[in-house]
Amino acid sequence: MNTQRRTLLALPLALALPLARAHGDAHQGHGATADVVKEQKPWGIAGDAKDARRTLTIRMTDDMKLTPNHIEAREGETLRLRAVNAGAVMHEIVLGTREELQAHAELMKKHPGMQHEEPYMAHVPPGRQGDLVWNFNRAGDFEFACLIAGHFEAGMRGTIRVLPKQG
DSSP states (O other), X not given: OOHHHHHHHHHHHHHHHHHHHHTOTTOOXXXXXXXXXXXXXXXXXXXXXXXXXXXXXXXXXXXXXXXXXXXXXXXXXXXEEEEEEOSSSOEEEEEEOHHHHHHHHHHHHHOTTOOOOOTTEEEEOTTOEEEEEEEEOSOEEEEEEOOSTTTTTTTOEEEEEEEOOOO
């Protein structure tokens, strides 16, 4: 094989590696770690895995779909969100408000190598899964999305409705 052809074949891998490293290629989500910083957000706070009574699996595919794309929780409920990457490229799940996710998606387009790790996001390499554990301690309508450059704009997002506590 000539040198030019080898270079062309290696180019996609060389371009993908910085993005994978920036989004934690070995990262399995923050829900499983003990050293999570718990900071109150409008959509809740990092939860403890021992408090999760339900696990919801969210399937991520390269056609820019999240399945399911709507989740319901009850105020005060801690959920384990298991993000399964069924695609061939890196995907992620990030929880937030519509405004915060849109702003973060714009930032990711400008700085695709940006490194960040928060308990409300899970970065998942192809063929892997990652968990995040979140306590939805505020009622309201929130969202989740993949914020890797271009994925959010392609429609890779969903909604979360947190219903008020009963009675």
